[in-house]
Amino acid sequence: MTSPSQLAAQVARRRALWGLCVTEITSWGVLFYAFPVLAPTITTTTRWPATVVTAAFSLGLVISALGGIPLGRWLDRHGPRALMSAGSVLGVVAVLCIATAPNLPLFVAGWVLAGPAMAATFYPPAFAAVTRWYGPDRVKALTALTLVAGFASTVFAPLAAALDAWLGWRGAYLVLAVVLAAVTIPIHVFGLRLPWPPIEHHRQHGSTAPVRRIVASRGFLALLVSVGLGGFAIYAVVVNQVPLLIGRGVSPTLAAWALGLGGAGQVLGRLFYAPVLAKLPVVARTVGIFAAGAATTALLAVLSGPAVALVAAAILAGVARGLYTLVQATAVSDRWGAAAYGTLSAVLTTPITIATAIAPWAGTSIAAAIGGYPALFALLALICLAGTVIALWTAPMRSTRRAAEENGSFLSP
Secondary structure: OOOHHHHHHHHHHHHHHHHHHHHHHHHHHHHHHHHHHHHHHHHHHHOOOHHHHHHHHHHHHHHHHHHHHHHHHHHHHHOOHHHHHHHHHHHHHHHHHHHHOOOHHHHHHHHHHHHHHHHHHOHHHHHHHHHHHHHHHHHHHHHHHHHHHOOHHHHHHHHHHHHHHHHHHHHHHHHHHHHHHHHHHHHHHHHOOOOOOOHHHHOOOOOOOOHHHHHOOHHHHHHHHHHHHHHHHHHHHHHHHHHHHHHOOOOHHHHHHHHHHHHHHHHHHHHHHOOOHHHOOHHHHHHHHHHHHHHHHHHHHHOOOOHHHHHHHHHHHHHHHHHHHHHHHHHHHHHHOOOOHHHHHHHHHHHHHHHHHHHHHHHHHHHHHHOOHHHHHHHHHHHHHHHHHHHHHOOOOHHHHHHHHHOOOOOOO
16 A cells, blocks of 8 residues: 555656656757757858858767766766756857847857757756656656657747747747746746665666776677667768758648648657566667668658658658657666666767767758758668667676666576
């Protein structure tokens, strides 16, 4: 029978989880998904070079990646409330700077500020919080979080397009800054007050193998490479999908809607994850999801129309992207437990974030160099396929696996 204190703790965890669902939608929508929609207008109205504009966005993501590891260590010790609250405030300042930048250097400075804001508000700290609070029940909670947050592009890509048409890109970002402040700051400040369980509590649910030994193991290094390659390909598809579809004859508005519907595809993929894929061996699950990413990217590369088929392909790419996010969320805990999830996840997330960061600039540059966006997407499919092959070697070493098995948290590869 559940005691009143246990019931109160469950209610508090659910409240925090749903709060994180809302703030992840908003943070990703404002700081990430609005940019692919607004970038063409930014370059057209300001006449700033497209490569420099996308490089500014990429720079912010690189800074986010570099800040992930120290923030992960801090998160393991202190919890998410202060970190995510500060990230929300900084994110609002960054978006205001971007919106009002009178010249290119200040526009770049806005994205420099956005970097640490993204590191403090995107998936990694939210995943760490949910993993620590929910322990053995983390998969269901993580699935719920990513299911709801998967609508970020569905909500904010069309919203950004509508605001752009009404107010221009500067006005759009000003409105989005207000939304970011009104939604994320109060939820992070007042909704994440749960006690932060000590690491020792989680060692009964996960591996006690030293972090350095895990990071240096073959399985972890293979995981780093595979998720880096897969992340580059999958997120490059997100950022470069709009110009690909416009080049296929799709209107900018429909291209924005296709990006948004890809978010609905993410949700469909995540609905499939918990009842089916989460029960598969962890390596087989990783390989299968990466293979799906390669296949859907190849489909976008070869499909020339009609518009309805292109939108359907965008939705399928969203399905693969949604599954990839859950692989990222559970890769560490399914292999090595939850004891040092924040630190290990930050190490793992760094190549993903760097890959995501260079995707806008690299996509534009590579497309120009090799003959357009269809050729780029064919190359991205091959890159994702390489990540699929490397994922075959991501099983934990026997020593770290044995420690996790003894504590009952390991899913055999």
